[in-house]
Amino acid sequence: MQDNIEPAHEDPSKGRAEPIAAAPVAPPSSARGTIPPGYIHLGVSKEIAPVLREFGLDPNALIRASGLDPRLFEDSTNVVPIAALARLYTLSAAATRCPHLGLLVGRRATILSMDLVGRLMQHSDTVGAALDGLVSNLNVQDRAVVASLTKVDGMALLTFAVYSPQTESTEQITDASLAVAVNALRALCGSEWNPIEVLVPRTNPADPKSYRQHFRAPVRFNQESATLVFPAEDLTRAVAGADPLLRAVLEDRIRQLRTNAGAGFQDDIRRLLRTRMLGARSSAEDIAGLLAVHRRTLSRRLKGSGQGYRSMTNEIRFEIARQLLGDTEVPLAEIAAALGYSEASAFTRAFRRWSGQTPTAWRAGWAHGACLLDGAPFSALSGGVQCR
Structure with a gap:
């Protein structure tokens, strides 16, 4: 390196x-x-x-x-x-x-x-x-x-x-x-x-x-x-x-951008969930309160977009789990606790359901493939430079 x-x-x-x-x-x-x-x-x-x-x-x-x-x-x-x-x-x-x-x-x-x-x-x-x-x-x-x-x-x-x-x-x-x-x-x-x-x-x-x-x-x-x-x-x-x-001008410009924004309700929820998932503040009631809507309104709008709240929270949990498994050496028990699981075994079952693999197997596979990109060595794209 x-x-x-x-x-x-x-x-x-x-x-x-x-x-x-x-x-x-x-x-x-x-x-x-x-x-x-x-x-x-x-x-x-x-x-x-x-x-x-x-x-x-x-x-x-x-x-x-x-x-x-x-x-x-x-x-x-x-x-x-x-x-x-x-x-x-x-x-x-x-x-x-x-x-x-x-x-x-x-x-x-x-x-x-x-x-x-x-x-x-x-x-x-x-x-x-x-x-x-x-x-x-x-x-x-x-x-x-x-x-x-x-x-x-x-x-x-x-x-x-x-x-x-x-x-x-x-x-x-x-x-x-x-x-x-x-x-x-x-x-x-x-x-x-x-x-x-x-x-x-x-x-x-x-x-x-x-x-x-x-x-x-x-x-x-x-x-x-x-x-x-x-x-x-x-x-x-x-x-x-x-x-x-100048601050007032900038605030007005940003306000205009928000006013002209298209449908982004799912994206707003993803952002909030990503910041709050590790702090155990990600219940539907919590997120609805942050968005200033009723819990039932949250569910109805998500249902209209084709994805339920539980499905979205599991998707975010899976993303966080993959990032921590792939980028860090944080123990599985700590990842499980951070994601709100009372036991590592419950996290393992959930991760297997999401990915078809256990967290341990997924992490090992990620480490083995860390120097590959789409099945080809990085050297194929970098003039002979090897990932070590």
């Missing part, structure tokens, strides 16, 4: 995006309109191209191999399917032999890489209001990743999770999310700001120094969530240079 090989990079804590000199092209759907579930503004992931160049690779070949047009990477507001973008992360991590590629992508990005939401954060009156804006509005431009903010024992926990079904390279995507979130918080709080600790849902890397260098805090791997932990009192900090008039 090339854990000790790092491309040079700029300090992004100042909130200035590094542009690529090229004329923008029209995205597959309006960059300033609403986007459907399973799609995402390129945003932070626009930095994949320069990261690949720093490794001496041609990004266009990998972008095309993932099913995307390289011209899309000329504008961070272009909209792409998360499935193709996730495939690009997989191919790129293999081609560079860099298991923390997502971290490198996120650390290049800035608060402005988050487009409308990032600018709204910049002009919020406090850090807490900025993060509330991120949590509430991220789905305007990202229908694959969800953020949540909670407070526990004087600590704030900012958590990111991939909720789009069957997304690969979730560990790369959450690494990128954590990395840019730290850059955003340093833009809001000052470049010297650091979290108390960082929780990462992936196995211990051979060389964790890249994580420690960027986060400047203890990093705990093999965790159930991707979370930044910092003092809750930081939420009360005023944001220097915030413009209330």
